[in-house]
Amino acid sequence: MTAVTEAAAERRIRGWWFYDWASQPYATLLLTFIFAPYVKDLLGDGSAAQAAWGYGVGAAGLVVALLAPALGAVADRSGYRMRWIVLFSGLYVIGAAGLWCADPTGFSLPLVLCFFGLGLVGMEFSAIFVNAMLPELGPRAELGRISGSGWAFGYVGGLIALVITLAFLAENETGRTLIGQPPVFGLDPATREGTRAVGPFVAIWYAVSMIPFFLWLRLPRRPRTATVGRALAEALPELGRTLRRLPRTPSLLAYLMSSMFYRDALNGMYVFGGIYAAGVLGWSVVDVGVFGILAVIAAAAFAWLGGRADRRFGPKPVIAVCLVTLIAAAVLAISISREAVLWLPVAQGSALPDIAYYAVGAIIGAAGGAMQSASRTMMVRQANPARMTESFGLYALSGKATSFLAPMSIGLVTDLSGSQPAGIVPLVVLFLLGLGLLGFVRAEGERTERWHAP
Numbered sequence: 468m469t470a471v472t473e474a475a476a477e478r479r480i481r482g483w484w485f486y487d488w489a490s491q492p493y494a495t496l497l498l499t500f501i502f503a504p505y506v507k508d509l510l511g512d513g514s515a516a517q518a519a520w521g522y523g524v525g526a527a528g529l530v531v532a533l534l535a536p537a538l539g540a541v542a543d544r545s546g547y548r549m550r551w552i553v554l555f556s557g558l559y560v561i562g563a564a565g566l567w568c569a570d571p572t573g574f575s576l577p578l579v580l581c582f583f584g585l586g587l588v589g590m591e592f593s594a595i596f597v598n599a600m601l602p603e604l605g606p607r608a609e610l611g612r613i614s615g616s617g618w619a620f621g622y623v624g625g626l627i628a629l630v631i632t633l634a635f636l637a638e639n640e641t642g643r644t645l646i647g648q649p650p651v652f653g654l655d656p657a658t659r660e661g662t663r664a665v666g667p668f669v670a671i672w673y674a675v676s677m678i679p680f681f682l683w684l685r686l687p688r689r690p691r692t693a694t695v696g697r698a699l700a701e702a703l704p705e706l707g708r709t710l711r712r713l714p715r716t717p718s719l720l721a722y723l724m725s726s727m728f729y730r731d732a733l734n735g736m737y738v739f740g741g742i743y744a745a746g747v748l749g750w751s752v753v754d755v756g757v758f759g760i761l762a763v764i765a766a767a768a769f770a771w772l773g774g775r776a777d778r779r780f781g782p783k784p785v786i787a788v789c790l791v792t793l794i795a796a797a798v799l800a801i802s803i804s805r806e807a808v809l810w811l812p813v814a815q816g817s818a819l820p821d822i823a824y825y826a827v828g829a830i831i832g833a834a835g836g837a838m839q840s841a842s843r844t845m846m847v848r849q850a851n852p853a854r855m856t857e858s859f860g861l862y863a864l865s866g867k868a869t870s871f872l873a874p875m876s877i878g879l880v881t882d883l884s885g886s887q888p889a890g891i892v893p894l895v896v897l898f899l900l901g902l903g904l905l906g907f908v909r910a911e912g913e914r915t916e917r918w919h920a921p
Contacts, residue, residue: 475685480604480613482683486597487621489676492669493563493590495625497583498524499737500759501637502566504745504752505662509574516742521878523580524734527587528874535595535863536710548596548856549681555593560674562586566666571659582666595863599856600684602847611782611844615774618840622767628672629763633756636661636668645753662752719849721907723865726842729790729901730865732894733835735873736797739891740831744824746887747804762828766836773837782841782848783910789838790902796830797895799823801888848912873897 496502507516538551565582568575605613633645642649642656650661713720740762741755750758776785802809808823850858873894881890 476605478683479685482680483597483600483604483613484617484620485676485680485683486593487617488624489673489680490559490590490594491621491625492628492672493559493586494737495629495759495763496632496665496669497563497566497586500629500741500755500762501632501662501665501752502569502583503739504741504750504755505569505637505659506576506579507742507745508659508752509569509571510576516746518878518882519576519580520739520742521874521876521881523584523874524587525872525874525878526580527584527591530584530588531591531863535592536857536860538592538595538860548600552593552596555589555596556673556677558589559586559593560589560670562589563670563673564667567663569659569663569666591863595859596856598843598846598862599859601843602852602855607847608778610847611777611841612774614843615770615772615777615837615840618770618836618843619767619774622763622770622836624672624676626760626763626767628669629756629759632665632668633753633760636664637752637756638662639751639753645756716913717907718909718913721904722845722849723861725901725904725908726846726862727865727901728897728904729786729793729838730842731873732797732897732901733793733838735877735894735897736793736800736831737835739874739877740800740828743800743887743891748820748824749805750821758825758828761825762832765829765832768836769833770836770840773840776837777841777844781910782845783905783908785841786838786845787902787905789834789841790898790905792830792834793838794895794898794902796827796834797891797898799830800827801891801895803827804888845908848910849908851913 503516503520506520510516510519562582562585565585566579568582569579601610601614604610635644635646635648635651636654638644638650638656638659638661644650644661649656650664652664654660654664713723741759744750744755744758745752773785773789799809803820803823805820806815807813808819813819846859846862847855850862876893877890880893881887884890
């Protein structure tokens, strides 16, 4: 390979990483650490906020589950991957910017959830097409490193965006940011304009950060075998045949089912970590943001380390170790309240519950970062090489087919019990199911001859 070719290949990889950098703040700022706790402040009740957020995120996940596989199949035939990414990037930007409407003086929970869901759908759909590009970025042995470095780069972006938000935008109950100043640009703390501005900030961050992605990621266009309309007409029957063939590819089927449960549980931990701390420990938005900084630093470091472990040992052992770690973290989280840690009483006013929950955040960040990176490369190993975008559509389906299960089961159990800790128990069950099914997955992927079975 010539120096020019090597430089072009490295530039493509860096451009691909910028998608993770651009999209991560939606999860970090809106889904977990800033906007979700703000909804709790608006509703005034941790259990009510946890239930409402669960229903809203679950509804968005249902939309992704229904449409993702068909979109992947269409993209493999129409060849317009970049155009699909542009389209869904637009939904991301509109959804994030629309969260400015969460004015406490005229708060409309359905409107806020609609904008949030629109942006979340845009992020999930664009990720299908971006992830499907991974096999084209390097040899199989290097994909773990490329994926892990991408996740780490994304988490660094999320961390920088979170620090900017806490220092200059998101105000606490005194109307001050983390550095003790009112929000910048004269944003009014009385109507929480600083926190509401996080949505437009995330939209601008994404739009600017995607510029290197579109400039540097020059991959050969997939052969166009049909127009979009014809591709849709052909893709749906073929998708049906693919789904019917899944039992003949047992390793792929086991992995899709395993990841369906464990990724749903991990997303549940991300979505409800901030709301849980706000409701159970009484943390402010700024307190949750500091917790988020710690979690994101751990995620960035261990996504990078996980990518190296993936290259050496393969993705399956990395995923297994992370699942065991996350089960322990979920149990620890359930045991923490203002009065107890590990269900053992603590002195009134003790800082131990706060310290323990900070540790939970670091553990979740570390294990979650490494597991997400390894999961992406494991899907490349399991997927049909000739239908990679469709395969990642199935991956999105497996991640979203039950994506309503974690948030809605959390919402339902929280509603019925009136207890936020009890509402987290379903996540432990989902992690255990994912770990058990992982045992049926072939570490080196599906047998090649099975792709050609009738």
